[in-house]
Amino acid sequence: MHRIDCVIIGHNTGNFQDYIAESKSMARFNGAYRNAQINSLLLDGRRISYMDLFNAVRKQTDPAAEELTPFDPLGLASLHLASSLARNGASSVLVGEFQKGKQKLEDLLRDEPLTVAITTTFYFEPTPMKEIVDFVRERSPETKIIIGGPYPSHLERGELSDALEMILDDIGADVYVIDSQGEAALARIVTTLKSGGGLEELESIPNLLIFSGEGSYRTKRQPEDNPIDENRVEYALFDRSALQPFSMMRTAISCPFACSFCSYPVRAGDHRLAEVDQVEADLRKLSDIGVEFVYFIDDTFNVPAPRFKELCRMMIKNRFRFKWLSYLRCGNMDYEAVQLAAQSGCVGALLGIESGDQEVLQIMNKFASPEKYRKAIRWLEDAGIMTWALFFVGFPGDSETGLNNTISLVSDTAPSFYSTQIWFYDDSTPIHKRAKEFNLQGAGYTWKHNTMTWVEACDNVDRMLREIKSSLYVPQNGFSFETIFYLMGRGFSFKYVRDFLETCRDVVVAGLGDTSVDSTNIFSRLQTSHRLHG
Numbered sequence: 303m304h305r306i307d308c309v310i311i312g313h314n315t316g317n318f319q320d321y322i323a324e325s326k327s328m329a330r331f332n333g334a335y336r337n338a339q340i341n342s343l344l345l346d347g348r349r350i351s352y353m354d355l356f357n358a359v360r361k362q363t364d365p366a367a368e369e370l371t372p373f374d375p376l377g378l379a380s381l382h383l384a385s386s387l388a389r390n391g392a393s394s395v396l397v398g399e400f401q402k403g404k405q406k407l408e409d410l411l412r413d414e415p416l417t418v419a420i421t422t423t424f425y426f427e428p429t430p431m432k433e434i435v436d437f438v439r440e441r442s443p444e445t446k447i448i449i450g451g452p453y454p455s456h457l458e459r460g461e462l463s464d465a466l467e468m469i470l471d472d473i474g475a476d477v478y479v480i481d482s483q484g485e486a487a488l489a490r491i492v493t494t495l496k497s498g499g500g501l502e503e504l505e506s507i508p509n510l511l512i513f514s515g516e517g518s519y520r521t522k523r524q525p526e527d528n529p530i531d532e533n534r535v536e537y538a539l540f541d542r543s544a545l546q547p548f549s550m551m552r553t554a555i556s557c558p559f560a561c562s563f564c565s566y567p568v569r570a571g572d573h574r575l576a577e578v579d580q581v582e583a584d585l586r587k588l589s590d591i592g593v594e595f596v597y598f599i600d601d602t603f604n605v606p607a608p609r610f611k612e613l614c615r616m617m618i619k620n621r622f623r624f625k626w627l628s629y630l631r632c633g634n635m636d637y638e639a640v641q642l643a644a645q646s647g648c649v650g651a652l653l654g655i656e657s658g659d660q661e662v663l664q665i666m667n668k669f670a671s672p673e674k675y676r677k678a679i680r681w682l683e684d685a686g687i688m689t690w691a692l693f694f695v696g697f698p699g700d701s702e703t704g705l706n707n708t709i710s711l712v713s714d715t716a717p718s719f720y721s722t723q724i725w726f727y728d729d730s731t732p733i734h735k736r737a738k739e740f741n742l743q744g745a746g747y748t749w750k751h752n753t754m755t756w757v758e759a760c761d762n763v764d765r766m767l768r769e770i771k772s773s774l775y776v777p778q779n780g781f782s783f784e785t786i787f788y789l790m791g792r793g794f795s796f797k798y799v800r801d802f803l804e805t806c807r808d809v810v811v812a813g814l815g816d817t818s819v820d821s822t823n824i825f826s827r828l829q830t831s832h833r834l835h836g
């Protein structure tokens with residue numbers, strides 16, 4: 303029987319109850335539990351995720367209904383890695399989200415695949431990877447496990463870099479690819495092992511940390527720079543049904559800005575753009591497959607502006623049937639760009655507004671102003687593009703005045719949806735260098751500076767949730783703006799998804815401070831909406 307060269311595993315969402323219990327146990331020391339409170343629902347004394355409620359309502363009418371998750375659409379990391387392997391003559395099979403895909407993985411491991419690759423796009427800590435490694439080892443001890451992507455490369459750049467080998471050893475994989483890309487390394491590892499080589503033969507492949515029987519060793523550092531146009535997704539490799547109704551696409555790597563709360567440009571290097579012709583060829587494939595929504599995941603899809611307009615004109619010319627959504631730098635949108643976006647099928651814009659306060663935006667190095675935001679949000683909404691305005695509270699310089707300005711901005715401009723959360727202090731971001739200036743101390747969700755502490759920031763986030771009435775709150779974890787479109791692609795009406803979000807918002811607001819809500823009314827409210835608008 304043909305042996306699979308590589309099984310690629312998507313995100314592991316983990317066990318929600320464990321996550322709640324763990325963050326609650328630390329609630330006095332950091333903002334993680336307060337953050338969990340605004341991303342989940344306390345019903346009948348038990349915290350559940352938005353999708354838990356969504357699935358539970360479905361199951362009341364159809365007990366056999368498939369459980370849906372925001373990670374159902376195939377992750378782009380998996381699609382890119384599988385495509386790169388195929389171009390290098392290696393076969394692969396994708397297991398999507400790990401919890402949902404356990405049975406599939408179990409079946410695949412019975413045939414002892416040569417390697418398993420674990421993607422790490424969303425991880426901040428090792429537990430989800432460890433769970434996957436243990437699962438694989440138990441069932442197929444000879445399979446070589448490879449971990450790469452953002453987790454190991456962040457670790458190398460962060461304050462824990464001295465402990466990197468210890469942390470990775472504890473996770474238990476055989477090989478780590480430490481690079482912000484890594485698809486070329488994965489292809490070389492798999493083809494070397496496939497041709498009969500052992501771990502010792504991987505020595506000539508750059509950017510690896512290898513754990514073999516004799517201990518661990520690093521190979522030379524030589525950052526990958528795989529040309530974006532030569533590293534497109536090979537859509538023909540995947541089941542059409544796995545790409546419908548919602549597919550993601552990357553048309554750029556990195557970002558031309560340098561916001562002081564973000565480490566992406568530092569990590570990903572120069573801003574590189576795919577050629578419009580290449581994007582067009584890929585979009586034609588997605589359109590032929592019958593994809594209903596394309597989500598461009600570029601952080602700054604509309605920059606540079608002339609290319610963005612060219613992309614929109616290309617989509618208009620092709621009369622694609624799909625609709626699209628993307629992050630847009632709203633301060634960089636002019637009126638023409640908004641009109642072109644709407645004509646080309648844009649239905650959703652994710653806007654990293656961050657704050658409504660000019661001074662805070664300056665400290666963030668956002669190159670944006672509340673005035674520009676106000677104009678662009680209205681242009682987008684008036685053109686029929688639903689906006690999701692994203693904010694965070696507590697960045698150095700933020701204060702009561704900052705919060706009032708943010709609340710006014712949301713109230714005045716009324717984006718369709720908004721989200722807010724406490725600032726997460728990541729020491730690999732540029733603001734860390736200015737810590738002294740702001741008397742900034744702490745890390746992650748535990749910090750204080752001249753104008754705010756993490757506890758005050760959490761209270762301010764709660765205040766936004768209580769006071770903002772002009773926009774509908776959508777969380778960022780477990781359900782988000784993108785999920786609305788995925789669910790619409792799965793046949794749910796916008797009206798029902800909106801009713802669902804309104805109901806959840808009411809439960810979140812009622813549950814601030816950990817007040818539990820009786821589920822009876824919530825279920826009957828949602829059942830009624832489901833029956834009417836489903």
Ligand code: B12
Pocket residue numbers: 314315372373374375376377378379382383419420421422423424425426448449450451452456479482483484485487488550552566599600601778779780782784785
């Ligand atoms: C799409 C997306 C989502 C979707 C995912 C849908 C899906 N089905 O996959 C949704 C909306 C569900 C989502 C949720 C979350 N997300 Co999100 N999301 C993104 C987004 C926009 C794109 C990610 C992506 O596809 N990148 C493209 C791929 C190709 O890049 P990549 O994963 O880095 O992979 C490349 C390499 O790293 C490498 N690689 C990756 N893995 C491996 C493995 C091996 C073995 C090798 C060799 C190489 C390799 O190969 C790839 C090709 O080069 C990014 C922001 C952005 N614009 O990038 C945020 C982002 C990844 N999300 C983020 C976060 C924090 C979250 C949430 C926790 C919520 C939140 N915002 O607080 C949740 C996770 C919730 C949960 N329950 O766990 C952060 C991650 C931060 C981090 N880890 O440091 C990001 C970077 C946004 C940000 N700037 O904060 N997200």
Ligand code: SF4
Pocket residue numbers: 557558559560561564565566567601602654
């Ligand atoms: S926040 Fe967005 S625009 Fe700013 S540097 Fe990061 S990726 Fe670029």
